[in-house]
Amino acid sequence: MKTDRGILLKMGVLLLAGLLAFGTASAQRANKADKDDDTKTKQAQAVSKEVYERITKAQEAVDEEDYKSALRTLNSLYNPDKLTEYEQANVLNYLGFVHYNMENMPQAIATYKKLLAIPSLEPQMAKQTTFTMAQLLTVEERYSEALSTLDRWFMLETNPAPQPFILKAQIHYHLDQYQAMVQPIENAMDVARKRNLEVKEDWWGLLNFAYFQQENYRKVRDIQKILLQTWPKARYWKSLAGAFTELGEDEKLIYAYDAAFTQGMLEKGTEFVTMAQLYLQAEVPYKAATLLQEKIDNGTVEKNEKNYRLLSQSWMLAMEDTKAIPALKAAAALAKNGEVDARLANSYLNVGEYSDCVASAKNAVRKGGLKSPDNIQISLGMCLYNLRKYGDAKTAFRAAAKTPRSQRTSGQWIRVIDAEIERNRQIRLAEEAAQKKRKEIEARRAQSSRA
DSSP states (O other): OOOOHHHHHHHHHHHHHHHHHHHHHHHHHHHHHHHOTTOOOOGGGOOOHHHHHHHHHHHHHHHTTOHHHHHHHHHHHOOTTTSOHHHHHHHHHHHHHHHHHTTOHHHHHHHHHHHHTOTTOOHHHHHHHHHHHHHHHHHTTOHHHHHHHHHHHHHHOSSOOHHHHHHHHHHHHHTTOHHHHHHHHHHHHHHHHHTTOOOOHHHHHHHHHHHHHTTOHHHHHHHHHHHHHHSOOHHHHHHHHHHHHHHTOHHHHHHHHHHHHHTTOOOSHHHHHHHHHHHHHTTOHHHHHHHHHHHHHTTSSOOSHHHHHHHHHHHHHTTOHHHHHHHHHHHHHHOSSSHHHHHHHHHHHHHTOHHHHHHHHHHHHHHOOOSOHHHHHHHHHHHHHHTTOHHHHHHHHHHHTTSGGGHHHHHHHHHHHHHHHHHHHHHHHHHHHHHHHHHHHHHHHHHHHHO
8 A cells, every 4th residue: 555646746735835825924024124124023033035035036946847946046045054043944844845846755854854953943834844744754665753753743733634644544554553543544534524524435445454454354344334335336345245254144245245246246257156156055056057157158257167067066956957968068078087077977867868878977987086986887877777788787886886885776776677687588578478379379270261
């Protein structure tokens, strides 16, 4: 988080306004001296005509952006032995301003330090210069000095505006003092509310960051809700979702994502994948499947094995096995092991595509890397059974039976196949006997008709 250069621009305007005020006052004093030489003013609170004219000359050079000329004029003018403290203050104030415009921040800081060391420096000038110093030290990343300087300013200023509190919070941020950030930000918000000023969005963001770094996710959650109510943006929905995750409020997580999705705030493929996963967790697989299918088809979600597997899982949980098959085929083509092919085989089994089931099951076995190789052998055996390839089916079930947990299931299927084979044998024998009987009857009828 870099300090906004806009702070410097505002500071420059503030400095210039202060300088013009001092210049005007000095001019008034000089003019009055010309008109009435008998009028005496305290030396410590007057700027001589010569000093005023040379400062004016420097100011004209600044207006023309001729900073080197302005610097020469002011450097030649500054002589503590010849100038009153009041004159020194005016010259140093303008010198610091010129160094700032030349982007020579270290020299500007050194000049303002000299200014603040003047014993009779007016309180308003001291206060203004101290705050300017705090800002410049922050820009120069001298954060510890900036913090102590700003704290001195707070001692001088009895009614601070919100922005100095925010500056203090930013300095604490750069010092990794996240807990210390909270109070200044809350002070800024309190002052803004009392003055009927806007509590700005970036203040809430800074406060949110401070609590996040402290892992105070309840505060993060509450701040995100405020941000969403006032400035509804995608990043706030996502941050709120993150807070729900950290707090274990998973039941609220889907609402945050769903709201962002409904408002068209999800853009990345990974975000839609997360949305689909949340739909699955919420037991609405059809919404997960249709969302993923759309985003994969239009190229928003990457067409990789992981996403195809998630899509197929969603369709299967939605009891849409036919729609799961294309996703499984795509995933299987990308997969190095046989897990996806095994799922594809089961889907083909469920929809009665037994030949494709056999092919996919054999691919799964060939690729290997299966978590449960016995299960794919059972699926293969069932598909072969439905194709009436009983011998091959029994071979598959025997392979499955090598795993103890599948012995009982495999044994049952083998008995079913044996019973089927026996039943078919009995049917065949009955049909053969019937055919033989018909032939005998036909033969007797033929013999009887010849007689």
